Amino acid sequence: MNYIPNTDADRAAMLTTVGVKSVAELFRDVPEKYRFPVLDLPPALSEMEVLQELNSLADENDDLHHLSCFLGAGAYNHFVPSVVDFLLHRSEFFTAYTPYQAEISQGTLQAHFEYQSMICALTGMEVANVGHYDAATATAEAVIMALQVSRGKRCKVVLSPTLHPQYREVVRTYTQGMGIQVVGDAARSETGASGLLDALAALVDRETACVIVQNPDFLGRLYIPAEMLALADKVHAAGALFVVVADPISLGLFTPPGQYGADVVLGEGQPMGNALNFGGPYLGFFAMKKEDVRKSAGRIVGQTVDTDGKRGFVLTLSTREQHIRREKASSNICSNQALNALAAAFYMAAMGKYGLRAVAELSYHKAHFAAGLIGKLPGYEVVSDGPFFKEFIVRCPKPVTAINRMLLDEYGIAGGYDLGTDYPALQDHMLLCVTEMNSRAEIEVLAEALEEIAAMDEEAADA
Secondary structure (H helix, E strand, O other): OOOOOOOHHHHHHHHHHHOOOOHHHHOOOOOHHHOOOOOOOOOOOOHHHHHHHHHHHHOOOOOOOOOEEOOOOOOOOOOOOHHHHHHHOOOOOOOOOOOOOHHHOHHHHHHHHHHHHHHHHHHOOOEEOOOEOOHHHHHHHHHHHHHHHOOOOOOEEEEOOOOOHHHHHHHHHHHOOOOOEEEOOOOOOOOOHHHHHHHHHHOOOOOEEEEEEEOOOOOOEOOOHHHHHHHHHHHHHOOOEEEEEOOOOHHHOOOOHHHHOOOEEEEEOOOOOOOOHHHOOOOEEEEEOHHHHHHOOOEEEEEEEOOOOOEEEEEEEEOEOOOOOHHHOOEOOOOOOHHHHHHHHHHHHHHHHHHHHHHHHHHHHHHHHHHHHHHOOOOOEEOOOOOEOOEEEEEOOOOHHHHHHHHHHHHOEEOOEEHHHOOHHHOOEEEEEOOOOOOHHHHHHHHHHHHHHHHHHHHHHHO
16 A cells, blocks of 8 residues: 555645645646656566566576686685574574664674674784775775874875775775875885885885785785784884785684784675675774774774673774764764674684684685696796785786686686786786685686687687
8 A cells, every 4th residue: 555644735835835836737847748658568477477587587697606706806705604694684683784772782782792802813903893884995994093093193194006906996085185195006016025015114104194005915915924024013113003904714824914013904804704796785894903992983892791790782982973973983984784794703603713714725725726727828827926815816818808708608707807907017917716616627627718718819820
């Protein structure tokens, strides 16, 4: 039944206010023959028929249930245990919004508290909030936090050129008009890992609020803890914050940033129990040292006891302008990807530290197996220098877009990321990603497909 809240008297009052006598007069500028067009609609369908039609339309899309995926670049195809979606769809959890009467929602608060605790354990940090919209937002919020820690006395931000290009764009969007100087990300991206860290260190001075480095970086390269600690020491000596953007899956295997001097650790939480979903919604996890917690954005759930001594949970800190005076707010972030944070919590709880390590190990070894096969192919060269996690660079014999089109159309494979899109010096270079979801057979088919695609060019040249 249609629900129309306006009475005849309400409508008459509104028409009088706008200066017309009827609804028809309100639309007098619309030619009469177009006001009530006859719609050529197909016959009505039953629910069952509509579902069949929608399913047939959906089957025309390519999806990762039917394709082999070797595309990463910030969004990753990892396995999600069934228990994650089962718990996520329980009625007490199934909302993406934050509870406004927080202390009444003890179940949600406890789940968020557990999420924060696991993020701290994963990153080696002291405090974590319940998250941001995505890693790009979290990176920008780290910059804002660093500016506030310096009390506005520092206006320089150093970004690594191998920080995700979209994260760097969001930082600039957030800080436009603030008089912030963003440097570093225009440096040559093909600089070796050690040389790049030295180049970033050389940019640090007393005007620097923070230095942001991604590890593993956008090109897949891993920086060893000793080199990162050396950079952290130089950053701290200048009085700036050292921010590390991390892949959460990698932290199941490698040294957490908290152990090599990070003041803030953030990243994309999508790999932890959140599906790819055409680009979102995602989750930016954010952890920090306790001393800087009041300068951070987002919400922090704490544990306490009630008047009877029983354990309870409270919204300890919420620095958005809706909860405190606007001039006191550290950010204008207005919502939170709470449902995605819960998915990450369920994922981490289901996998445990050994399961998370297994996922990281499988991704690492399968990526190196793939790199070994592809590196032997005529016309291709694996050019990743130094250690890498699950992504590596391949120089290709023809444009990446052409290779990816053939991989998709002829072999049912979602190929790698075209690095020439963001790094002109890496034209015809592909960033390939391998996770635990890629079987040995899929990797071998990819290598065979790449070899056949290269051979097609040679045959055409001979003809």
